[in-house]
Amino acid sequence: MTADAKTPINEAATTQSFEADVSRLLHLMVHSVYSDREIFVRELVSNAADACEKLRYEALAKPELIADGAPFAITVALDKDAKTLTVSDNGVGMTREDLTAGLGTIARSGTKAFLDKLAAEDAKSEAQALIGQFGIGFYSAFMVADEVVVETRRAGLGEAWRWSSDGKGSFTIAPLALALALDEAPARGTRVVLHLNAESQEFLDTWRVERIIREHSGAVAVPVDFVGKPGEEPKRVADGSAIWAKPKSDVKPEDYVEFYRGLAGQFDEPALTLHWRAEGRHEYTVLAFIPGSRPFDLFDPSRKGRNKLYVRRVLITEDADILPGWLRFVRLVVDSADLPLNVSRELIQKSEVFAAIRKGVTNRVVQELGKLAESEPEKFAKVWEHFGAVLKEGLYEDPERRDGLFKIARFATTSHPDGGRTLADYVAGLRENQTAIYYLTGDDGKRLAASPQLEGFRARGVEVLLLSDPVDAFWVSTAAGFDGKPFKSVSQGATDIKAIALVEGATAPAEASGDVATLIAFIKQSLENEVAEVRASDRLTDSVACLIAPDFGPDRQLEKMLAAHGRLSERAKPILEVNPTHPLTLSLAGRLKDGKDKPLIEDSAHLILDEARMLEGGQVEDPPAFAARLRRVLEKALG
Incomplete structure (x- = not known):
């Protein structure tokens, strides 16, 4: 059966409905108002590269999976007569169960939040912006195709499968059991065939598709070949050299941006790009990005980090525990020369070498955030606006790095209600006889600013930190202080501020008659x-x-939170x-x-x-x- 033929429905085929969230996402793709539709090429090529890297790892334990010796590669092919665009890889492939789980449901956390947010937006411009912030992966194909066919064979297995859907609520899976069809199925890997709709014939233009691949997928770690028409010799348009392995001087800024977008599944630009090679006791290369916008699933409990761990260019895992939870917004790749390849990924992440890498990478990211705060305060202010509440989790969870985090932390205060105040600024502005850093915790910044507990402090010109993030009540109760000054809640115990002079025109309550x-x-x-x-x-x-x-005991806000979670x-x-x-x-x-x-x-x-x-x-x-x-x-x- 040829790649451009429509999927047959026979007695062995089964048709299933998409999961509810997938149906919503597909409806969005089919009726998309997003103008940058060419991103579907990058999404499909990125998926193909991941499949190759997964097989590369599995072959360490089972070399027979790649016994044919065929080098890993991705091919993008056009057929103007059939009006198809095909993306093929010789990676790990999929079983029937993989097809159902991988293409019939959405495992990614944050998807529902994205869809709910999108549904709440009325303006088309807002919808476009939101689509551009979310990695839609395989489903992006339905922006340009009225049918998508996936033919696949799992490496090491004999049976092959065809998945197909028009994106309107259901999908069909059928075995490629006939001799002719089985022969034409991939020897291993996956072939994704897009039957382009009438509005998307532009993606049959050879020059345009080749340009899209070069611009958007030139940094993937698997070579990409391009075939402009059936029977034509493949043309290599991306060499598969890992971007992180290149010298920084050889990487263009736009290459970093495109690699970030594929890694993060977001379509903004990174606020900060970090690329370095660590040498000495342990050798490893790091390419890390601070996103330019907040992911929808930043506070989702089931959210996993997108940190790829390689060992000598072999992908070990896509969600390595390289960074602590309070840096979960960072997207990065680490490639180590020292970690062993002949043990499980779980054991690798428990090794002393991995612990040293984890410590080194975490320290470097915090240091670079500190440098950004000093050299480009306006850019850092945006980073803090998006991720400050997460970074402050480190003040509670990671006492070892608390001093470094205190240097970059920014706060709203009674004198700076819009935020941006550092603890160093606060200490520099202490009133005479003021011996503590005063704070007030709560869950609403405006309500905090109007709290009656602040009145006496305002009368004496004493600045108070206004802490409205949930984690604030925890870290401030465990931190000893900053620059020799203890933290003290204005809503707990005695004030101890009588020794601080009143500002001009202010009065203090007299003793009770x-x-x-x-x-x-x-x-x-x-x-x-x-x-x-x-x-x-x-x-x-x-x-x-x-x-x-x-x-x-706890102050009012911490007590409230502990009680709400059954901890009191x-x-x-x-x-x-x-x-x-x-x-x-x-x-x-x-x-x-x-x-x-x-x-x-x-x-x-x-x-x-x-x-x-x-x-x-x-x-x-x-x-x-x-x-x-x-x-x-x-x-x-x-x-």
Whole structure:
């Protein structure tokens, strides 16, 4: 059966529906508004190269898989009469099960997030941008084809299979059991035949397709041949020399960009490219990229890194554990001359040599980020905007590298709410008698900036870090400090800021009078089941009250997060701080002194507590009781 023939449906063929997410993605491809459709060539060539590299690795243990001695190669062929474009490889090939799992489902994490994001975009320009940020792999073929046929034979096996689909909801798999068909199936590897649709006949142009291969796939590690028409001699258009093995001076910037796009499955440009060769005790080459945009699956728990590990140009694994989780956004290739090839990939990653490589690569990436922060702060600001929340995970998970990460970390503060503030900047701006680096944690930056706990610090011109990423509550509670200054939460324990002078025009609360002290004692008695203590505050200037965590234990945000994940059996009762000079406080103190309206004062105490909860992003714990108290207070005020 010829490559351009439509797939026959016979008694041995089976038709299956695509997985739901695949159907959504295929619908997107078939009706694509993405203008850069030529990326399908790169995607298919990249898949073919991966198949060759997988077989190269398997042949280490089973050399009979490549006993024919045929060198690994990829061929892109055109047939203008049949209106087909074919991409062939002599790599590992696929079984029937591989076809179903690999072409009928999407294993890549983040796909659903991508599709949901795309569905939410109405403007075509936004849709184009989103498609360009996501690696659509094999399915990109349906942007240009009204049928895709895959013929494949797994290396070492006799049977061959044909997969076909028009991209409209289902696919068919049939065995190539007839003698003629079996003979024409690949000896090993895969042949992908695209029956180009009427709108995509431009991809039958010999010059254009050859240019696309040279521009987009010139850096793959497997040679690529091009056949412009049936019967023509193959023409080598990519030599298969690994880009990372070349001297940096021999690699053009556009070559790095194209290799990054194939490696990362993204279509932006890298924010930073790192290419170096380590020599000495261990020799290895690294080509690493910091993406220019945030991947959709950056915080997906099932997400795997895309870090390729080679040993002397043999691909060992595509998701090597080379970098720690807090650098999971980095895309890289490592090629080692020292790791053994005659052991399993699991044992390789447990070896001392691999541990040394892992340490060296991690240190170098952090160092290069530091250099970028110093030399190109605007470019680094974009990197931090995309990946700062992930890098801060390292402050908690990797104490050994905490000092290096502190140097590049950027923060929003009360004086710099838009971020970009370094800890060195903060320390340089300490007020006289200020002995700590103050911070406030939460889950919303705007709410943090309006927190009542900050009032006394603003009155004294004390800058406070506003930490709104989930990991902040963890690292700041374990870090000893920076430049000799400890970290201290403004929502926990006493403030210790009385020694810091007020800024011009600011006032601080006076000591609580006897009447206010009596009121505070009454509020404490009224709320004894809900708070650990009620005390006069020296941190409030405008608000009537706020909640504070006890001196020992987690601060309010960390306690909230631990409780939400079942890590705390019981939350500690908070401390309620009351502004002793607030008009409401003074009015309630006067009523209590006169012996009037004790029920009203008790209702007010509960309402003040609920207000303090809501100001820090919490909820009223007893809504019916809250509503009843509010109604009684309003009736009293308006009666």
